[in-house]
Amino acid sequence: MKRYLRLGIPIAVSVFIGYILLKFGWFWNHAAATTVSHSDWLNGYFAFQPGFTDALRDATYRVMLLGFDRYNPPLWTMKIEFIGSLITLSFYALMPAQGVWRKAIHYAIAVLSIGLLANKDAVFYYAFLLGGLIWILPKPRGAFKWLLLAAAWCLESFQYDGLFRWMPNPVIWDEKFFYGVLGAFLILWFLRSGAWDGFLGSTPMRVLGRVAYSMYLTHFFILCTFSCWFSLLLQAHVPRVVWASADLVLSALLIFAAGWVYERVVDRSGMQFSQWFVRGFSA
Numbered sequence: 035m036k037r038y039l040r041l042g043i044p045i046a047v048s049v050f051i052g053y054i055l056l057k058f059g060w061f062w063n064h065a066a067a068t069t070v071s072h073s074d075w076l077n078g079y080f081a082f083q084p085g086f087t088d089a090l091r092d093a094t095y096r097v098m099l100l101g102f103d104r105y106n107p108p109l110w111t112m113k114i115e116f117i118g119s120l121i122t123l124s125f126y127a128l129m130p131a132q133g134v135w136r137k138a139i140h141y142a143i144a145v146l147s148i149g150l151l152a153n154k155d156a157v158f159y160y161a162f163l164l165g166g167l168i169w170i171l172p173k174p175r176g177a178f179k180w181l182l183l184a185a186a187w188c189l190e191s192f193q194y195d196g197l198f199r200w201m202p203n204p205v206i207w208d209e210k211f212f213y214g215v216l217g218a219f220l221i222l223w224f225l226r227s228g229a230w231d232g233f234l235g236s237t238p239m240r241v242l243g244r245v246a247y248s249m250y251l252t253h254f255f256i257l258c259t260f261s262c263w264f265s266l267l268l269q270a271h272v273p274r275v276v277w278a279s280a281d282l283v284l285s286a287l288l289i290f291a292a293g294w295v296y297e298r299v300v301d302r303s304g305m306q307f308s309q310w311f312v313r314g315f316s317a
Contacts, residue, residue, distance in 0.1 A: 036312040037119055038098065043304030044296070045112060046093035048251040052105030053089040055255060056080050066262035070269050079107055079258065108254050114155065118162040121148070125163065157207040161215045168222050179227040182220050189217030248301050249293030256292060261285040 055061055067077035082104060089105055096102035101113035125144055130136040141163070148159045174182055192198050192213040204212040225234070233239060261281055268277035 035315065036308045037116065039308035039311060040305055041112060041116060042094075042098055043307060044248065044251055044301050045097050045106075045109060047300050048109070048255075049089055049093040049097065049105045051252075051255060052080075053084050053086070055259065056084040056105070061258045062262035062266060063258040066265050070262075070265045076258075076262075079254075080104075106251065106254060108250060114158045118159050121159055122162045122166065125166070154207060157204075157211050157215055161218065164215070164219045165222065168219075168226060171223060171226065174223060174227045179224050179229060182224040186217045186220035186224060189213040189220065192217075245290070245293040245297045248296035249289055252292040252296050253289045256285055256289050260288055 061080045063076050063079055064081070067073045084105070092102045092105055097109050097112050098116050099113065101110055103110040121144075125140075128140065130140055144163060145160070148163075149156045152159050190213070192201065192210050194209070201209070201213065203209060264281045264284065265277060268280070271277075
């Protein structure tokens with residue numbers, strides 16, 4: 035219950051932000067896609083008539099349980115994150131206390147069950163199980179840790195073009211998602227070496243970590259409003275490298291600012307409410 039509320043309250047607010055922006059026509063992604071980028075990807079978002087009841091259903095249960103993301107496209111991951119959290123909790127709650135073989139069988143049952151029940155989404159849920167393995171793996175040392183980082187960089191850079199055609203096709207799962215999960219696993223294993231502890235523990239990185247969830251929830255609105263509007267405003271008057279660079283810098287600053295405000299106003303309130311609610315319910 036606490037997890038649902040902690041994730042769900044900021045999600046619900048973001049859904050209604052998307053609803054308001056769409057209802058009043060404040061998205062510029064279609065115009066920018068048509069005039070500037072000619073991107074079918076960008077043009078495909080927010081191409082529907084908003085409805086309050088529709089947004090309310092998304093905000094209360096359809097994002098978290100069914101993966102709906104029309105009012106805020108990055109929210110497609112929230113179903114994965116919520117169910118993945120429950121899988122992780124169940125996996126470790128049921129883990130045998132002793133016996134290597136019993137633990138191996140337990141792990142195999144989890145892998146097979148996820149594969150059978152989750153189908154194409156299984157690759158995302160496997161990421162949670164892989165994350166749990168990080169702490170039993172040896173800390174990488176010497177040149178090996180840098181090889182891990184290089185391999186992770188390669189995997190996370192995967193694109194659907196000739197440069198990466200040499201990489202095997204996982205067949206069952208989307209290539210980009212499959213290699214993304216493997217790359218993330220290698221990055222976490224690399225971080226076990228402690229090579230970047232000082233950097234990641236610095237004050238700027240701690241601030242970024244605190245506002246990251248809020249930036250995730252708000253960044254797409256900035257991209258489809260300000261970023262697209264700015265490109266339309268300047269693209270006919272200054273060279274592309276100038277307006278694109280300015281757009282990148284200003285959009286990044288706005289995304290951070292929006293995340294900072296959202297974390298203080300919405301995310302913290304959601305965490306406090308979830309803690310209060312669960313304490314009261316438990317009592």
